[in-house]
Structure formats: structure tokens, C-alpha cells
Amino acid sequence: SQTIHQWPATLVQPVGSPLSLECTVEGTSNPNLYWYRQAAGRGLQLLFYSVGIGQISSEVPQNLSASRPQDRQFILSSKKLLLSDSGFYLCAWSGAGTGGTEAFFGQGTRLTVV
Amino acid sequence: AQKITQTQPGMFVQEKEAVTLDCTYDTSDPSYGLFWYKQPSSGEMIFLIYQGSYDQQNATEGRYSLNFQKARKSANLVISASQLGDSAMYFCAMREGSGGSYIPTFGRGTSLIVHP
Numbered sequence: 001s002q003t004i005h006q007w008p009a010t011l012v013q014p015v016g017s018p019l020s021l022e023c024t025v026e027g028t029s030n031p032n033l034y035w036y037r038q039a040a041g042r043g044l045q046l047l048f049y050s051v052g053i054g055q056i057s058s059e060v061p062q063n064l065s066a067s068r069p070q071d072r073q074f075i076l077s078s079k080k081l082l083l084s085d086s087g088f089y090l091c092a093w094s095g096a097g098t099g100g101t102e103a104f105f106g107q108g109t110r111l112t113v114v
Numbered sequence: 115a116q117k118i119t120q121t122q123p124g125m126f127v128q129e130k131e132a133v134t135l136d137c138t139y140d141t142s143d144p145s146y147g148l149f150w151y152k153q154p155s156s157g158e159m160i161f162l163i164y165q166g167s168y169d170q171q172n173a174t175e176g177r178y179s180l181n182f183q184k185a186r187k188s189a190n191l192v193i194s195a196s197q198l199g200d201s202a203m204y205f206c207a208m209r210e211g212s213g214g215s216y217i218p219t220f221g222r223g224t225s226l227i228v229h230p
Contacts, residue, residue, distance in 0.1 A: 034217070043205065043222040059217075088157055094209075094218070102149050103207075103218045105159035 002027035006091045006106030013113055019064075019078040021109050023091030026072065031093040033074040034103065035066055038088040050074060051096070086113045117141065118206050118221035125226050127196045134181070135191040135224045137206030146210045148189040149218065150180065153203040162204075165189060196228045 006023045013019060025031050032051055036044040046059045048066035056066050063082050067075045074091060089109045095101040119138045127133040139148065150162040165173045165180045173180040181190040193200055206221045 036220075044220040046217060046219070049217055090157075090159060092159070092218075102147075102161045102164055104161065105151075108157040108159075110157065 002093075002104065004091065004093055004104055004106045006109060008109060009107060010110045011112070013081050013111065015083055015113055016080045019076070019081050019085070019111070021076040021089055021091075021111075023074045023076075023106055024072055025074075025093045028072070028093070028095070030071060030096045032096060033068060034092040034094075035074065035076050036090045036092065038090060038108075040087070044090065048076070081113045083113050086111055116221075117219045118208055120206055120221035120224050122224045123222075125224055127193075127226065127228055129198060129228055129230050130195055132192060132194045133196055133226065135193070135204050135206075135226065137189045137191065137221060139187050139189060139206075139208050141187075141208065141210050143210040146208055148180070148182070149207040149209070150178070150189075150191045151205045151207060151220075152200075153205060153223070155202070159205070163191070193226075198228050198230060201226060201228045 003026045034049045035047040037047055038044050048056055048058055050056050050068045053068055053071055063085060064078050089111060091106040092103040094103040117140050121136055146167045148165045152160045152162055163173050163175045163178045163180050165182045172182050177194045179192045181192055203223045203225050205223045207218045209218050
């Protein structure tokens with residue numbers, strides 16, 4: 001069966017420090033991968049998505065970047081965190097192509113920038 | 115313009131009663147999928163139910179059913195016989211079918227509280 005792992009679960013980082021959040025998927029190949037951010041009490045904002053290795057699309061100009069070095073690995077990074085980067089970050093995957101499959105989410109990372 | 119609209123920021127329901135959470139969507143794509151997710155306080159997003167734009171019948175999954183009214187572009191979630199464990203945020207989402215990576219777009223969510 002397919003599983004998705006996201007870590008760390010919580011993170012407190014000072015302003016100006018770098019960030020690296022990692023997400024890996026098991027049990028499937030060539031998944032579509034997504035990074036979402038959820039501000040407190042808000043919906044999910046799509047940050048990045050990827051349909052293949054090295055293929056990253058950004059939905060919103062950010063202080064963040066994403067990379068997909070392997071088929072089932074998706075990394076969210078920042079060189080210098082801002083206070084506004086605080087939030088709940090969720091990684092998700094879905095089946096490749098245009099099928100009607102749902103997106104499956106990781107457990108999320110609660111990031112607090114201080 | 116928002117593609118997914120959830121107009122109820124909060125809902126309250128008595129245990130064992132049914133509750134309907136509203137969702138309207140906006141798309142010109144004839145092929146799309148509609149989803150509902152539950153997010154408990156732990157933060158994980160739990161998939162509940164899916165409805166395809168070409169599906170003739172409303173989707174059902176246990177106590178969850180999706181009231182799909184295509185002409186009105188609404189996809190309301192009905193939870194029958196509410197349980198205390200149903201207290202959570204609920205998100206409606208849509209994936210459009212053509213020309214792209216079929217990215218899920220989410221509404222702002224509805225907070226459901228089930229009273230004993």
C-alpha cells in the first residue's frame with residue numbers, strides 16, 4: 001500500500017535561518033507531488049507541485065523553493081525564513097495523469113518562525 | 115475568483131443528528147472531480163469522499179454522502195448520525211481535468227462541532 005512520510009512534525013526556527021522539509025512517498029511510482037501551506041484557521045494554499053523528477057511549478061511567489069531530486073522525494077526549502085513563513089505545511093501525492101484520484105496527505109509540519 | 119466556496123465557517127450539530135456542509139464550485143471544465151477531506155485537531159487531512167463530474171449517482175461512503183447538484187455547481191457533504199469524533203474542520207476540494215497537472219484546489223473549510 002502507498003504511504004507518505006513527512007518530517008519533522010514540528011519545527012521552531014529563528015528568522016533568517018534556512019529551512020528544509022522533506023516528504024517521501026512509498027508504494028507508488030511517478031506520483032504528482034504537492035506542497036501546501038495552511039495558515040491558522042485558513043484553507044490550504046498550494047505552494048508547489050511536481051509531475052516528475054526535476055519538474056517544479058510554483059503557484060505563488062514565495063521566500064520558498066522546492067526540489068524533487070528523486071521520483072518519490074519532494075523537498076521544501078528556504079535560504080532565509082521570514083516571520084510570515086510560519087504555518088502548517090502539508091505534503092501530498094496523487095496518482096499520475098488526469099484520473100480522478102484523490103490526494104493523500106502527510107502528517108504535516110507545524111513551523112513557527114520566531 | 116474563488117473556485118471553491120464554503121460559506122459556513124462553523125457548524126454545530128447534536129450527536130446522532132444529520133448535518134449538511136455546503137460547498138459550491140466554479141469551473142468551465144467539463145471534466146472535474148470533487149472531494150471532501152476531514153482535518154481533526156491533529157492536523158492530518160483525511161480523505162472522505164469523491165464525486166466525478168460525469169458520475170450519475172451521488173457518492174456515498176458509510177455515513178458520508180455527497181449531494182451533487184451539477185446545474186447549481188454544488189457538492190454538499192451530508193454526515194448522517196453525527197458522532198463526537200466527527201468534530202473537525204472539513205474541506206471541499208476540486209480537481210479540474212484538462213490541460214495541466216490536475217491540481218487539487220481547496221475551500222477555506224467549515225468547522226464542525228458535535229455536541230453530546
